[in-house]
Amino acid sequence: MVSDAQDIHESLWVLFSTNIGERIMVPEYGTVLWQKVFAVLNTTLINQIKTIVVQEITTWEPRVTVLDVQVLQDDAEQGILNIGLDYLIRQTNVRSNLVYPFYHVEATLAPARGG
Helix, strand or coil, rough: CCCHHHHHHHHHHHHHCCCCCCCCCCCCCCCCCHCCCCCCCHHHHHHHHHHHHHHHHHHCCCEEEEEEEHHHHHHHCCCCEEEEEEEECCCCCEEEEEEEEEEEECCCCCCCCCC
């Protein structure tokens, strides 16, 4: 069991890790980030990801105010995007951040795996 800032941090992590429709009792909960896994990585996609993050946090995590969202390409070969989130916890006026690794793999750049 966690509380306060750690609870919010974990709540955001769960939100980003949940696909819409995945939870039976709250089918609207989650994000559509996973629909972007095979999209072409360009400025449009980065802006779409930022918009998705802000919209879903506004809807599902009212305890925070989004200050900034950054989408950084960590490793193009592995298809990893880091979603950096700076936010303010409203109740305590404490700033915090979260970096969520989003595994974006374009079909043409995906390394061969397996045996």
